[in-house]
Amino acid sequence: MRATVIPAPESVLLDVVGATEQFPVRRVYCVGRNYADHAIEMGHDPSREAPFFFQKNADNVYNGESFPYPPLSSNVHFEVELVMALSGGGADIPAEDALSKVYGYGVGIDFTRRDLQDQMKKAGRSWEVAKAFEKSAPVSALVPASKIGHPQDGSIWLDVNGSRKQDGDLNQMIWKLPEIIAELSKQFVLAPGDIIMTGTPAGVGAIVKDDKVTCGVAGVGELSLTVI
DSSP states (O other): OOOOSSOOOOOOEEOBTTOSSOEEOOOEEEEESOBHHHHHHTTOOGGGOOOEEEEEOGGGEEOOSEEOOOTTOSOEEEOEEEEEEESOOBSSOOHHHHGGGEEEEEEEEOOEEHHHHHHHHHHTOOSHHHHSSTTOEEBOOBEEHHHHOOOOSOEEEEEETTEEEEEEEGGGBSSOHHHHHHHHHHHSOBOTTOEEEOOOOSOOEEOOTTOEEEEEETTTEEEEEEEO
């Protein structure tokens, strides 16, 4: 490794179920409004929108068991999501070849400073301040697609303090997993190490300190944390 003028940042690594090796994270892509009921609850018409994408930072991703409530916000929302982790990449990937680029899957939460997001929307500005803040993307251990295949349906859910808040099914996605990869690869050159958060069902809401959050995707895994 070449010498650096300051210490090189540590790689962001995700655990893998049944393996001692970890998955290195390169980029984090997120799909907006990919469940019709969530698009509606956010005031949009899902029948009229092409998929759109935004990014979090790789160092927003972590395996932690707690979520530190962020500054500058008094309205932080949870959004449970199926996470795809890529072992291949490229540009203009055909949908029929897209799933061959997937290493595995996990469960993630796209924490969002909703009040700041609303301010940015009104001002016509980008959402990074609302989405790409510290520890805003907890992700469970990944499970290889070689073990579970590629999920097309199954429960996706989130509980706060034992009360069910989000309760959807992967088959409710507007843009399916191969389409997400294909569309995203038209805009960015994808690469091994990229993860994609694939959207959230309806029921998003606010959390406060000391809340216990548990979420999961059938056949993939679960993720639990405490808001501190």
